[in-house]
Amino acid sequence: MLAHNQGKLLNAAKLAAALGDGKTVARYLDLLVDLLNVGLLAQI
Numbered sequence: 001m002l003a004h005n006q007g008k009l010l011n012a013a014k015l016a017a018a019l020g021d022g023k024t025v026a027r028y029l030d031l032l033v034d035l036l037n038v039g040l041l042a043q044i
Contacts, residue, residue: 016022
């Protein structure tokens with residue numbers, strides 16, 4: 001699901017809705033950021 005949004009801004013709420021659990025999605029995104037596989041932009 002995450003790879004489908006390659007090069008685009010990611011709406012984590014939509015991803016969580018599609019996968020079912022927001023906490024799990026947030027933890028996996030944090031893990032990918034920590035492993036330097038994904039970069040996050042600052043929220044405005």
